[in-house]
Amino acid sequence: MSNPPSNLLPILDRFGPHLNRASPVRLATDAEPDRLVKTHCCFCGQQCGIQLKVKDNVVTGFEPWYDFPFNRGMLCPKGVKRYLQGAHPDRLLTAFKRDTSVPEGFSPMGYQEAITRVASEIARIQKTYGNSAMGVLSGASLTVEKAYLMGKFARVCLKTPYIDYNGRLCMVSAGAGNKKAFGIDRAANPWSDIPKAELIWISGANVAECAPITTEYVWQARENGARIIVVDPRITPLARTCDLFLPVKPGRDIALFNGVLHLMIEKGWIDRPFIEQFTVGFDKVAEHVASWNPTKTAEVTGIPERLIRQAAEWWGTAKSSFLMHARGIEHHSHGVQNVLGSINMVLASGRIGREGCGYGTITGQANGQGGREHGQKCDQLPGWRDISNPVDRAHIAKIWGIAEPDMPGPGVDCYEMFRKIDKGEIKGLISLCFNPIVSLPDNNFIARALGKLEFYVAIDFFMNETARHADIVLPGSLQEEDEGVVTQIEGKVIKINKAVDCPGDAKQDWRIVQDIAAALDRPKGFTFTEPRAIFDELRVASKGGVADYSGITYEKIEQQYGVCWPCYSEDPSGKPIDHAGTPRLFEPGSWNVVAKGAGPFYFPDGKARFNVAPYTPPAEDVDAEYPLMLTTGRVISQFLSGTQTRRIGPLVDQYPEPRIEMHPQLAERMGIKDGDWVTAESRRGDCTLQAMVVTTIRPDTIFIPYHWPGRKSANQLTISAQDPISKIPEYKVCAVRIRKADRPPEWAGKLEPQQG
C-alpha cells in the first residue's frame, strides 16, 4: 500500500524541498515589523532566545534577544535563517490523500473529510486486528504539552502500547546511563558552571557544529585558564585549538574511560572521602578497570599512550572540571556503557554538585529533555514515571480518568516498531515530528516496512520524505504557530510563544490529534482548548515524580527566564511553596523526592552508583572485506533529517550536499582526489558522493553527514544494531569499504542539492 510514486520528479516539483529565500517584504528597508515576539529557536536543545519580526501574519526576520541569559543574542546560522521556514512555497495548506491518478501521487482534500477518513481507518484496523495494531511515532522537537498529549493519546484514545519517539535516536543512552548512576536524567549543572571549571573534558561532541552557543562557554573557560581535552575521531572546529586531542577509534570510548580511571586509582587521583560518603559500587569498578593499563587502553582506543597518561593526569589532578558528552559516545550498541564509563570518571573525581564542578550530556533536539520525560517513550508515563510500576500506573490512570487495568503496558522502541510493521503485527501508523526514512539506520529496511502498512497518516507542515509513503497527510503547525514549553539543555523549562497563525487549513498539532480522537468518538480527555490547559494537567501528572513540573507556571518562566526542574509545588511536609526550581543537581545537603533527605542523589539512600562498564567492540567490526569504519554526524547549517533546513536557501548554499570525509593517506591508497565521486558500501547499502580529502579525520575512518534523503542518505549504510538497554542505534560506527566511482550517481545534475 504505502509506497511512494516511483518517479520522484513530479512529487519533488509539487512538494519540494524547494528553497525559500528572503522575501521582498524582508528586503524593503522601510518595512517596519508589526511586532517583535520573544520566543526561542525551533532547532536544537540549546533553545536560544530570539525575537521574531512579524508583519502581516508572516515572520519576516529576527532581532537578537540580548537579555535572554543563555545566549545573550548569540545564534548559529540556523537560528539566523529559521524564519525562512515560514511563508514557504512547500507549506502544506490542506490535507492530502494518496492519489495514484496524478503524477505527484497526492491530491488535496478537505480537512474534516481527511480526519473522518483517518478515524474510520483506525477504527477498521483496530476492529480487525486489535488495538495494538496501531502505532504512534512522535518527536522530541514537540513542546512538552504535545509530547504529553501524544503519550496520552496512544494509551487512552488508541489503547495501544505502541508509541515511541525520535528521541530514541538521540538522548536515550544518556538518559539510561544517568538514571542508573544518578537516579535522574538531566544535565547536572547549569552551563554557567562551564567557565568556572579549570578542566573541560569533551567526549564525542562536535560542540561547535551541533551546540554552537556552548562554544562560547568553553572558550570562556579557556580565557579563565582552563585546559580543554577533546576526544573525537575528527579534529572538529572546537578541537582545533584544544589543549589535548585524543583521536579515539570509533566505538572505543569505554576503553578510554576505563583506562583513565585505572590511572586515577593507580596514582591516587581519586576523592576517597566523596566516594565513601556519596557513592556505592566503587570497589567493583576498581577491580574491573585494574586490567585497563595504559598499554592495553592505547591498543584498543588507537590513542597514543602518552596522550592517555597526560589526559589522566590533567583529569586526575584538576580542582574543578566539567565533563560533557553527546551522541559521539551515545550512538553505540554499548552507548549506555560509554555513558556509565564517563560518569565513573566524574564520580571518582568527586567533582560534581558544586559550582564549577559539573557533568552534562548535550541535548540534541529542541525538547530533547522535556520530550523524554512525560510519556511519549514506550515504557514511560508523565513525570519520568514507569509504565510497568503499579504505583505509577495507578497515579496516572486516576489523572487520566481511566481504570488502571485499561492502561496498556510497555511498548517497544521505534526501530522495533518497524520490525513489527515488517512482521505484520502493526498495521496502521500515525507519525508526527518524525522522518524515519531519513533518520533511522539501514533505511532501505524502513522503506520496505512502510510498504507493508495498511494505513499510514503523517502529520507535518511539509511533505517530508517519509510522508511520501502516507495514505493521508494532515497539515500540522510550525513551532512559531503555537505556544507551549520546552526543556532545554540545562534542564530549564522555557516558553515558546506564538508569533503567527497557521495558514490555510493547517492546524496546531494538538488540535489535529484531538480532532482524530473526536472523530473516533473517543473524545474523553482530549477536549483541551489551549496549551496552557494541557500544561496544567501535566503539572498535576508530574507532581511527585522525579521530573516534577508542578511548581512551574508560564508566568514563572517569563519572570525567571526559565525554571529548572524539579520545581516543587509543596515542601517535603506538604505545605505549598513558591519554589524557584533546581539549576544545579546533587548539591550537598539538597533534598529530593527519592532520597527524601538521605543524600543528594536520586536513590533511596541518596548515594550515586558506580557501574561496571565493560568494553565490547562495535556490533560490526572491520574485516578484510569491509576494512574501514563509517561514522556519521551533522554539519552546522543543517538540522536532523532536514525537513526544515533543506528548505532554507542560505543554509543549503552553505553546505549543499553530503560529502565523504577521508584522510589523504586513505584517499591516495584508493586513487581518490578531493572532489572525486566515491562509492561507499556496507553490507546493507551503498552511497555515491563526492570526496572531501582532509587530514582532520583518522585514516581508518570515513565520515558522512546524515541530513539528506534517498540515494544521498548515509543511513543506507548504517547498521540497525542497538544498545540492549537504551535501544539507541549504532550510528557512530559500522564497517564499510570505498572505491572510486565509475561514474557520477544517477541523480547528479538532475536533483537539486537538497532533494533526494
Add this chain to the structure above:
Amino acid sequence: MSVPSHLNFYIDPSRCIGCQACVQACTECDTHKGISMIHLETVDRAHSTQTIPVVCMHCDSPTCAEVCPADAIKRTPDGVVQSARKPRCIACNNCVLACPFGVPKMKVEFELMMKCDMCYDRSSVGLKPMCASVCPSQALFFGTREEIEAARPQSAPIDRFQFGNQTITTKVKMMGPRSVSGQRPEHLDVTAALDPNPPARSISLGVLNGSH
C-alpha cells in the same frame, strides 16, 4: 548619530568555528538588503578546520578611500569607513585590489563596491552589529574595553598591522596573545605571519597519523 566612542569591535580568530552565523546575519541587517558585506576565509581546509571571519577593519587612513578615483568611500568622524556611495562609485575595483585585508567586494550586478559598514544603522545608535550579536563563539565581539579586558585575560587587542612597508592602524581590533616571549605584542606583522607551516598544525597531523 555616531558610534559611541566607548564601544569597540574586536576580532579573535582563535575562537572562530567557521559556522558562518556572522555572514548569514550580515544579510539580515536592515540596510544590507539581503546581501552579506562580510565573508569567512577558510584557511586550508585540507589540513585544518581553521577559519577567519573577515569584517572591515575600519582603518584610520583607509587605503580603499585613498585609492578611490571617484572619492566614493567616506570615513565618518566616528571612524567608520562607509560602503561606497552609489552615485559616485564607478566600479573600478581599485579599492578591492588595494585593501590589504581583502575586505571590499565588487557587486557586479549593482556596479557598486559594497563593504562592511559595522551595521551603521545599529552601531550608530549603540546597538551591536549583527555579526557580533550572533557570533556563537564571540570571535566577533562588540563592547567596551573594560568588558573585553575583564573577560579575556589571556589575550590583548592589537590595532597596528604591518604589511611589508605599510603600517596600518585600525578602529577594529584583533585579539592576540597577551604575551609573546614575555612581551606584550604591539603590532601584528602580517607579512611574517604568512609562514605556510605553523608549528601547531604539524602537531595535530602527527596525532592522527599515529606517530607517537
